[in-house]
Amino acid sequence: MRPLDWVVFFAWLVLLISYGLWRSRGSNTVNQFLLAGKTMPWYAMGLSIMATQAGAITFISTPGQAYVDGMRFVEYYFGMPLAMVILSATAVPIFHRAKVYTAYEYLEQRFDAKTRALVSAIFLIARGLSAGVALAAPAIVLSVIFGWPFRVTTLIMGAVLILFTTLGGIKAITWADVPQMLVILAALVLAFILAIRLLPADVSFGDALRLAGAAGKLNAVDLHFDWNDRYNLWSGLIGGMFLALAYFGTDQSQVQRYLTGRSIGQSRLSLLFNATAKVPIQFFILFIGAMVFVFFLFDRPPLLFHPLEMKRLQTAAFSNIEGRYEQAFDQRLAAARRLKDARDAAAQTAALGEFQAAQKQIELVHSDALKIVGDDDTNYIFLSFVTRYLPAGVVGLVLAVIFTAAMSSISGEINSLATVSMVDIYRRHFHREGSDRHYLAASRVATVFWGLYAVVFANFASSFGALVVAVNQVGSLFYGGMLGVFVLAFFVKRVGGTAAFIGVLAGEAAIFAAAGFTSIAWLWYNVIGAVVVVATGWAISLLSYTHETH
Amino acid sequence: MDAEKPVDERSEDSIVDEPPPVLRTWPRVYAFVVGYLAVLIFLFYLFTKRFAP
Numbered sequence: 001m002r003p004l005d006w007v008v009f010f011a012w013l014v015l016l017i018s019y020g021l022w023r024s025r026g027s028n029t030v031n032q033f034l035l036a037g038k039t040m041p042w043y044a045m046g047l048s049i050m051a052t053q054a055g056a057i058t059f060i061s062t063p064g065q066a067y068v069d070g071m072r073f074v075e076y077y078f079g080m081p082l083a084m085v086i087l088s089a090t091a092v093p094i095f096h097r098a099k100v101y102t103a104y105e106y107l108e109q110r111f112d113a114k115t116r117a118l119v120s121a122i123f124l125i126a127r128g129l130s131a132g133v134a135l136a137a138p139a140i141v142l143s144v145i146f147g148w149p150f151r152v153t154t155l156i157m158g159a160v161l162i163l164f165t166t167l168g169g170i171k172a173i174t175w176a177d178v179p180q181m182l183v184i185l186a187a188l189v190l191a192f193i194l195a196i197r198l199l200p201a202d203v204s205f206g207d208a209l210r211l212a213g214a215a216g217k218l219n220a221v222d223l224h225f226d227w228n229d230r231y232n233l234w235s236g237l238i239g240g241m242f243l244a245l246a247y248f249g250t251d252q253s254q255v256q257r258y259l260t261g262r263s264i265g266q267s268r269l270s271l272l273f274n275a276t277a278k279v280p281i282q283f284f285i286l287f288i289g290a291m292v293f294v295f296f297l298f299d300r301p302p303l304l305f306h307p308l309e310m311k312r313l314q315t316a317a318f319s320n321i322e323g324r325y326e327q328a329f330d331q332r333l334a335a336a337r338r339l340k341d342a343r344d345a346a347a348q349t350a351a352l353g354e355f356q357a358a359q360k361q362i363e364l365v366h367s368d369a370l371k372i373v374g375d376d377d378t379n380y381i382f383l384s385f386v387t388r389y390l391p392a393g394v395v396g397l398v399l400a401v402i403f404t405a406a407m408s409s410i411s412g413e414i415n416s417l418a419t420v421s422m423v424d425i426y427r428r429h430f431h432r433e434g435s436d437r438h439y440l441a442a443s444r445v446a447t448v449f450w451g452l453y454a455v456v457f458a459n460f461a462s463s464f465g466a467l468v469v470a471v472n473q474v475g476s477l478f479y480g481g482m483l484g485v486f487v488l489a490f491f492v493k494r495v496g497g498t499a500a501f502i503g504v505l506a507g508e509a510a511i512f513a514a515a516g517f518t519s520i521a522w523l524w525y526n527v528i529g530a531v532v533v534v535a536t537g538w539a540i541s542l543l544s545y546t547h548e549t550h
Numbered sequence: 551m552d553a554e555k556p557v558d559e560r561s562e563d564s565i566v567d568e569p570p571p572v573l574r575t576w577p578r579v580y581a582f583v584v585g586y587l588a589v590l591i592f593l594f595y596l597f598t599k600r601f602a603p
Contacts, residue, residue, distance in 0.1 A: 218601040220597055221598045222598075263567070
């Protein structure tokens with residue numbers, strides 16, 4: 001980082017935090033601290049939901065995913081608009097009319113206290129685990145970029161986000177997300193323009209598309225159905241819809257965002273805004289990754305994008321593998337140029353075969369290098385491009401945005417963890433007759449607790465590979481059970497508390513069995529869990545009804 | 551705050567279910583979102599086919 005980058009980095013950090021805290025002034029009641037006094041407009045909630053979900057993990061990992069695996073990851077988001085429509089028609093009006101702080105509070109109104117306690121506990125475990133991962137992801141990357149020890153980076157980020165969330169509450173988080181998300185989008189557009197402009201003069205945008213396509217990077221839709229394949233149209237539409245239903249309909253970190261809406265309509269609009277904007281934005285981010293891939297066809301990238309692992313490699317079997325890499329890169333560069341210049345069909349077919357063989361060879365060398373260092377470098381691909389090729393000031397802004405995006409995501413998570421801890425556990429089971437001031441203090445103490453927990457857990461989560469996948473996998477172990485119980489609550493009138501409670505336990509058992517004993521892709525865990533909960537709950541209620549009538 | 555007191559005693563504003571702008575009814579907005587998704591997927595499919603190796 002150059003001096004201008006540091007100036008921009010700290011200026012953005014101070015500006016954003018100050019803006020969030022200024023907008024949150026007067027948050028001195030529980031209702032203000034946890035639900036922003038139910039005053040938020042749709043665009044603030046919508047951008048906040050987007051920023052929380054996008055976060056630093058998506059910013060770091062998604063372009064790298066397209067570089068490595070192509071654009072098929074976009075299919076993962078296909079089910080989300082369908083889920084948003086379902087939630088706008090069901091969960092949003094139900095939660096608003098129930099006048100609750102948390103989604104789980106509604107479960108006691110509908111079922112009983114034990115079902116509420118069970119689902120609250122599942123949420124605290126699932127979200128608690130992912131809060132650590134969500135903090136570790138940007139902390140690892142920023143520690144490498146800044147050259148700071150990982151623990152120091154985690155502690156600095158943790159301290160800033162704990163202070164920000166404890167002082168400002170949900171209002172500060174939501175309002176800070178508005179400029180945050182707009183700057184993320186602006187930074188992405190800038191990175192895209194530069195990736196295209198930095199291509200050699202004789203390589204047009206059309207050539208770039210043809211080369212990315214030839215390497216299989218523009219594979220946005222795959223119609224082939226396979227249970228074990230993570231990303232295809234069907235797993236995206238069905239599995240993605242169930243995951244989005246669970247995430248936006250039952251995860252308090254999201255439900256709390258739209259509960260801050262000043263009306264049912266404003267909350268609905270915030271979800272439907274995401275339903276229309278999210279898929280094209282993800283497509284665009286992945287497309288940037290594909291264009292960065294084309295850029296690196298002509299400008300030799302490092303053998304490994306992870307700078308520290310690259311240094312480790314240099315002290316090991318470097319000379320041999322570096323020689324292989326240089327040869328493979330030169331062959332691919334020559335093949336790419338021939339493919340670009342090929343005009344007739346026969347020359348194109350020959351050049352395509354040559355290019356694909358060269359691409360396979362370079363992937364093999366890269367994979368051998370990764371085996372030597374024993375780590376993945378997907379999360380460093382886009383940052384390597386940003387830090388090496390973007391102008392001074394912009395690098396600082398991008399890194400600052402990653403820092404504050406991480407802060408935004410984790411602030412939302414620890415705020416929701418604190419809300420459930422205070423409302424569903426402490427107030428419900430330990431201290432039922434406190435004053436508003438007492439519960440506000442309890443909310444702040446819980447915020448500090450969960451912030452510290454995330455910092456400690458981040459140190460254990462640092463060995464995960466592609467972190468975006470890790471976060472969703474952790475969620476998928478628990479979301480199916482949570483989704484199932486809300487489906488029972490909303491749609492199956494005859495099911496009572498005990499049937500729902502047993503249903504959740506059965507659903508979770510089924511998910512862990514699927515994860516432990518089958519190779520079914522994790523996107524399907526939500527479907528399995530939800531179906532088992534609904535089937536079990538419905539069957540038990542049917543049996544007890546039959547028993548009672550006899 | 552009493553135990554389990556509802557969150558919003560301030561007013562009934564938050565449970566007002568007003569119609570959406572432009573399309574006037576929520577079912578029309580939902581239909582628009584689903585149709586928009588179908589068009590997007592179709593365009594992405596054409597994009598994939600056009601640049602497939």
